[in-house]
Amino acid sequence: MRKFSALLAFLSLAITSPAxxxxxxxxxxxxxxxxxxADARLHTIGWSLATGNAPFCDVAQPSVGLLLQDMAAFKNADRMRAAANVVTDIAVQAVAAESPAAKLGLSANMSIFVLDGVDVRTLPAPEVGxxxxAQLNGLSDAALQRDGYVNITWRESPFGAVTGESIFGVPACTGRFEMLTNSKRASADGQRVLIGMEFPGLAYADDEFAAAVAHEFAHNLLGHRAMLDAKPRQIxxxxxxxxxxxxxxxxxxNxxxxxxxxxxFMQRWGPKHGGGIFRARSHDGWDERAENIAAELPLIAASIERNGSADWSKDFVR
Known part of the structure; x- marks a missing residue:
């Protein structure tokens, strides 16, 4: 009887497991x-901010608007490879709209085989993280800075043709834009803009969400992280x-x-997240912040009239 029960249990598992x-x-x-x-939305906004403001950044280098993903970084790597339907660990995660990568037809879930002459399949899988x-991003950045383009070989589908192209970059302010899981925050670390998947501003219209991204990007462009970390603090x-x-x-x-x-953005964000009477000492009240932003708008209009663009390298007063 026990053997029969065990057999029924096995058959039940065999029948239901495919479903x-x-x-x-x-x-x-x-x-x-x-x-x-979310990555595609953030990456497109970041791309627009980085390329549109490149003429005024202290450091700009060619960029192609391509965001890669390492499936081995996921906890369940095999399952995520199957979900993405890719044949290599390194795949396209997102492409910025109107970028050189987008214009060549690259899109999410394409398998990457070779980047700047390196077969990605020969690289050891990361132990963590x-x-x-990061190594592949470094290779891409170095190639773009050296040659103005990066060579990439990819496959559109597991059984599709392999394509290899030189993707030429366009000038962009340096920095990366990344989504974080299990986070409600928007932050900047000096090199990256980091947006949590639970950040409330993701529910806003694109231009207002772009304002939140621009705020964090401004921290990086203005060198605030280094200034805050200096001893003594410079700001x-x-x-x-x-x-x-x-x-x-x-x-x-721009x-x-x-x-x-x-x-x-500030008028929408502030009343719910600006602190009311319990205001953080690290920030002005949201209404003061809104006033400071409003005061810049006529200055921007005047700069555009003089220069044809909002030249903050000359006209933004620190």
Missing amino acids: LADEQLDADRETLALLQL YERL STRASEREADRMMPWLLA AGYDPAAALR
């Missing part, structure tokens, strides 16, 4: 698609936040967004 596997695959595909959608991806946190607020509309204007979206 369970299909459900898991569908769930993984949905998870990956949501992350890629994104070490291999207060409150002053750095005020500068980033005021810089937001300048960056938006990226093709309405600079007044920075004001709309």
